[in-house]
Amino acid sequence: MKRSSAVVRRVVLAAVSVALAAGCTAQAAGPGSGSATPSGSASAEPSGSASGSASPTASESESATPGASPTADGKAPSASATFPTAEPSDSASASSGTPGSPVLMKDGDENEQVRELQARLRQLKHFDRAPTGFYGSMTARSVKSFQKKQGLAGTGSVDETTWQRLLGASRKPTAGELKPSTTNALDTPAPACMTGRVLCISKESRTLAWMIDGKVVSSMDVRFGSENTPTREGTFSVGWKAREWTSTIYHTPMPYAMFFSGGQAVHYSSDFAARGYAGASHGCVNVRDRAKLSALFDQVKVGDKVVVHW
Numbered sequence: 001m002k003r004s005s006a007v008v009r010r011v012v013l014a015a016v017s018v019a020l021a022a023g024c025t026a027q028a029a030g031p032g033s034g035s036a037t038p039s040g041s042a043s044a045e046p047s048g049s050a051s052g053s054a055s056p057t058a059s060e061s062e063s064a065t066p067g068a069s070p071t072a073d074g075k076a077p078s079a080s081a082t083f084p085t086a087e088p089s090d091s092a093s094a095s096s097g098t099p100g101s102p103v104l105m106k107d108g109d110e111n112e113q114v115r116e117l118q119a120r121l122r123q124l125k126h127f128d129r130a131p132t133g134f135y136g137s138m139t140a141r142s143v144k145s146f147q148k149k150q151g152l153a154g155t156g157s158v159d160e161t162t163w164q165r166l167l168g169a170s171r172k173p174t175a176g177e178l179k180p181s182t183t184n185a186l187d188t189p190a191p192a193c194m195t196g197r198v199l200c201i202s203k204e205s206r207t208l209a210w211m212i213d214g215k216v217v218s219s220m221d222v223r224f225g226s227e228n229t230p231t232r233e234g235t236f237s238v239g240w241k242a243r244e245w246t247s248t249i250y251h252t253p254m255p256y257a258m259f260f261s262g263g264q265a266v267h268y269s270s271d272f273a274a275r276g277y278a279g280a281s282h283g284c285v286n287v288r289d290r291a292k293l294s295a296l297f298d299q300v301k302v303g304d305k306v307v308v309h310w
Contacts, residue, residue: 105158109135110270110290117158119173120166121146129276130183130221131173132288136274179292182207182219189214190309192235198305199258199266201285203233206277208266208285210296217299220292223272225283232283236260236306243297250282255290256297260306268293 105114114135121127126149127142140156148154150165158166184207193200194214201208201222209219224231238258245257245267257267269286271279276288285308287293 101159119177120170134273192307201308223286226280229283233308
């Protein structure tokens with residue numbers, strides 16, 4: 001009899017232990033508990049699926065009803081009635097400042113429509129550079145200036161309203177306006193530039209002239225290194241080329257790279273396109289007109305001369 005009573009007690013204690021363990025788990029997941037969901041687990045963030053879960057996760061419950069206590073049955077209280085209602089997402093309208101007007105061009109874009117935008121802004125004295133086709137901070141400031149003059153929200157991005165106003169205030173750009181030879185006037189070529197196939201680069205005028213037998217075939221603006229990382233001067237030759245390249249030292253893109261002096265190269269720079277001469281390279285010769293450099297890249301051969309001079 002005593003033995004059977006002991007068995008019964010053991011069975012009851014085991015059942016109580018199981019019940020307590022389940023209760024701890026539910027308490028930890030409910031609101032008001034000091035236990036946080038481990039970082040990296042699937043339940044750490046609210047579910048983003050369309051179907052979702054019928055019951056809120058721990059983090060959802062805590063954000064919806066801070067300090068709430070469990071109900072009498074140990075379950076988390078329903079927080080569905082207190083969830084904040086999300087505002088409809090409308091990134092286009094928010095960034096353009098005009099409800100329902102989608103953004104056509106913005107910072108970081110690079111295409112021919114951006115080039116036309118810059119040419120039209122230049123006609124109206126809002127943009128003082130040759131069009132590059134790259135939408136950077138300089139273009140954004142120019143757009144903002146135009147928008148304010150037109151009584152529009154100065155967002156710096158081009159929405160349909162801004163574009164239509166610009167079309168009405170300017171004329172269709174000519175080929176010369178879209179792709180002028182260079183912003184800066186060409187310097188007198190160094191004597192070493194007058195023979196053969198040469199990338200003639202002037203630090204004085206900040207220009208690159210592609211010359212064949214003393215005649216300028218094309219030209220473009222360039223930017224050089226800073227005092228700490230100067231661009232070397234002298235007569236060199238193109239050692240190798242890479243249409244797509246990333247610097248192994250600075251880990252930055254160097255499209256259309258033409259190496260002429262160790263790690264120094266002529267290459268396209270989106271930073272130069274965006275910021276102009278406010279910045280500097282790490283010693284390379286930066287070009288900001290990607291289309292022009294792309295055409296030049298196809299013409300230049302390994303072994304062609306490179307002259308960097310004042």
